Structures are given as structure tokens and as C-alpha cells.
Amino acid sequence: MGCALLIALLTPGSLYALEHVTLRRGDQQQTVSGKVAVTAEDGGLLLMTVDGTLWTIEPEELVDRKEDQQPFHPLSRDELAKQMLSELPAGFEVYTTHHYLICHNTSREYAAWCGALFERLYKAFTNFWVRKGIKLHDPEFPLVAIIFNTRESYAKFAQAELGPRAPSIVGYYSLRSNRVTMYDLTGIESLRAAGDRRSSAAQINQMLAQPAAEQVVATIIHEATHQIAFNSGLQPRFADIPLWVSEGIAVYFETPDLQSAKGWRNIGAVNTSRLDRFRQYLPQRPATSLKTLISDDKRMRDSHVALDAYAEAWALNYYLIRHHPKQYLAYLQMLSEKQQMLWDDPQSRLKEFQAAFGDNLGQLDADFLRQMQKVR
Numbered sequence: 001m002g003c004a005l006l007i008a009l010l011t012p013g014s015l016y017a018l019e020h021v022t023l024r025r026g027d028q029q030q031t032v033s034g035k036v037a038v039t040a041e042d043g044g045l046l047l048m049t050v051d052g053t054l055w056t057i058e059p060e061e062l063v064d065r066k067e068d069q070q071p072f073h074p075l076s077r078d079e080l081a082k083q084m085l086s087e088l089p090a091g092f093e094v095y096t097t098h099h100y101l102i103c104h105n106t107s108r109e110y111a112a113w114c115g116a117l118f119e120r121l122y123k124a125f126t127n128f129w130v131r132k133g134i135k136l137h138d139p140e141f142p143l144v145a146i147i148f149n150t151r152e153s154y155a156k157f158a159q160a161e162l163g164p165r166a167p168s169i170v171g172y173y174s175l176r177s178n179r180v181t182m183y184d185l186t187g188i189e190s191l192r193a194a195g196d197r198r199s200s201a202a203q204i205n206q207m208l209a210q211p212a213a214e215q216v217v218a219t220i221i222h223e224a225t226h227q228i229a230f231n232s233g234l235q236p237r238f239a240d241i242p243l244w245v246s247e248g249i250a251v252y253f254e255t256p257d258l259q260s261a262k263g264w265r266n267i268g269a270v271n272t273s274r275l276d277r278f279r280q281y282l283p284q285r286p287a288t289s290l291k292t293l294i295s296d297d298k299r300m301r302d303s304h305v306a307l308d309a310y311a312e313a314w315a316l317n318y319y320l321i322r323h324h325p326k327q328y329l330a331y332l333q334m335l336s337e338k339q340q341m342l343w344d345d346p347q348s349r350l351k352e353f354q355a356a357f358g359d360n361l362g363q364l365d366a367d368f369l370r371q372m373q374k375v376r
């Protein structure tokens with residue numbers, strides 16, 4: 001997310017004609033086609049291609065830009081499936097559900113199990129916000145999930161995006177490509193005792209419902225939640241959504257609910273591992289903790305303190321949803337209207353938070369801590 005920034009001057013743009021943009025990156029020249037979402041003051045572009053990928057193009061990379069007579073149309077489900085198969089290593093297949101395109105080279109049963117899980121999450125997530133009065137829309141693109149059969153092949157593929165951290169990351173959502181990438185969790189050796197990986201949906205469920213699997217399943221749900229949030233209109237991609245909000249919401253939804261075949265009863269349940277972590281943080285929590293969490297993303301991005309920051313972000317979202325719902329929803333609505341490629345400084349973030357929740361941070365913080373103490 002924190003790529004080289006364009007100093008943006010937004011042009012509303014003719015309502016999305018297709019454009020062909022030729023750019024030079026390194027010694028490679030290529031042409032990408034899509035809609036220009038932002039033209040920056042310095043000539044840089046934010047372009048969304050027909051498969052939903054976002055390209056930030058620096059002015060010095062830009063070689064040529066041609067407008068087409070055609071309007072911009074996202075790829076259809078079939079076209080996108082075809083493109084995905086051409087990009088992925090040989091042996092991949094596509095399994096589709098109502099909202100998802102699941103590209104996998106593992107068992108069809110596992111792809112179906114994930115598809116069903118994601119659809120339930122999608123429904124639970126959108127119902128949750130719509131019932132609270134937030135306006136959401138259907139995704140513009142099919143939601144793509146890539147599932148590798150082994151952790152090793154996943155890590156090899158993910159290295160391009162994640163670098164050397166790839167093997168330690170169970171799955172991820174890319175804001176740039178809009179895809180979730182992961183591997184078949186039933187291949188994890190320590191979970192195998194409960195069954196064989198070529199199993200039925202019920203056996204997969206049994207294997208992944210064991211306590212030892214909770215964290216890895218939560219990671220997948222967490223990443224899928226990001227994808228839904230960034231495709232349903234709750235949060236724009238490449239806009240200044242504070243990480244304590246986008247991550248806090250993903251954590252709010254990540255608690256697995258593998259017991260119910262249709263619903264998702266656990267939404268908003270206490271996330272016990274995050275609550276424990278928050279409680280461990282409290283004795284050394286500085287008085288400025290709330291302020292530093294909401295002013296910028298530093299603590300969320302710093303691997304030394306991120307676990308505490310994520311726990312606090314979960315707690316803060318949990319508290320605000322319960323105790324300041326009207327203000328919280330108005331704040332989310334404001335964030336959902338953020339312009340792409342405009343990045344707020346810490347003062348503006350703080351101001352926007354105070355405009356929503358009041359000037360007196362100290363008082364809010366005291367109440368936050370008091371209420372969180374009661375949570376069991």
C-alpha cells in the first residue's frame with residue numbers, strides 16, 4: 001500500500017473509456033489496458049485493468065496513452081478464468097461459486113470447501129454492515145482466490161509479492177492484484193492426524209475445526225475479509241484507510257465458524273487470542289497509545305510491536321462498534337468515500353477521528369479501557 005506516492009489532483013475522468021497505456025519499467029516496455037481512476041498533478045496514473053489489477057504508473061514510466069472508443073468493461077467470469085489459467089503454472093483448475101473464482105491445483109473438495117466458507121463469510125459480512133445502514137454494492141469483479149496444493153509451491157509463487165517472508169505467511173490478500181493467495185491447509189502435517197487430505201467436505205471440516213487449526217483458518221478468513229471489504233464498497237483500494245480500521249475489521253471477522261453450514265454465528269464474538277494479547281500489553285501501554293494507533297500506520301507495520309497494535313486495533317473496533325455505533329458507522333462511511341491515491345498526514349487522521357468521536361481523546365481512552373476490562 002505504501003508505494004511511491006503521486007501528488008494527486010483528481011480528475012473525475014470521462015466515465016471510464018478504455019485506455020491503452022504504454023509504459024517502460026526497467027528495460028521492459030508493455031501496454032496495459034483499463035480505466036484511469038486517477039491522474040495525478042505530475043502526470044502519474046492509477047489504472048485499473050479489466051481483471052481488477054491496479055497499476056500505479058509514474059510519470060517517467062509513461063510512454064504513450066491512447067483512449068479507445070470502447071467503454072471499460074471488467075472481464076466476464078469466463079474470460080477472467082481463462083486469463084488466470086494462462087498466468088498460473090500448469091495443472092490449475094477453476095472452481096466457481098456465486099462470487100468467487102477459485103483457481104486451484106488441489107482437490108476439488110478442498111476448493112469447494114473454501115468456496116462455501118467464503119460465500120458464508122461474504123453473506124455474513126455484507127449482512128452485518130447493511131443491517132447497520134452501510135451502503136454496499138456487488139463486487140465489480142469476480143473475487144479470485146488462488147489455492148496451491150502445497151505450502152512449498154505457494155511460497156515459491158508468493159515470493160514475487162511477499163519476498164523472503166513468504167514461507168511464514170499462511171495466505172494474503174493483495175490490494176494490487178485484488179486476489180487472495182493461499183495453500184491447502186489440510187496438507188499441514190501437524191493437522192493430518194485427524195484425516196486424509198483427499199477427504200470429503202465433512203472430513204475437511206473436522207480436520208480444520210480442531211483447536212490446532214484455529215490460527216491458520218483465522219488467517220485465511222482474515223484475508224478473505226479484506227478482499228470482501230475492498231470489493232463491496234466498504235473500503236476503496238489505494239485510498240487512505242487507516243490500518244487500525246482495515247486490520248481491526250478483518251480481525252473482528254476472523255474468528256472461524258466451521259460448525260454452521262449456512263450462517264456465521266461468530267461475528268463480533270470476542271477474539272480471545274487478540275483479547276489476551278491486548279491484556280498482556282496493558283501494563284506497558286503508554287498514555288499515548290490510542291493517539292499513536294489512530295494517527296498513522298507505524299505501529300501496525302512495525303513487526304516488533306505489530307501484534308500489540310493488532311490486538312489494540314481489534315479492541316478499539318470492538319469497543320466502538322458496541323459503545324459508539326452511530327459515530328463509528330459515520331466514520332466508516334466517511335472512509336468509504338476516500339479518494340484514491342490521496343494520503344493523509346497524522347494530523348488529518350487525528351482530526352477526522354476526533355470529528356467522529358469527539359475531541360476528548362483522554363476521556364474516550366479511559367472509557368475504552370474500562371469497557372474492555374469487562375469483556376470476557
Ligand SMILES: [Zn+2]
Pocket residue numbers: 222223226246247250
Ligand atoms: Zn490484514
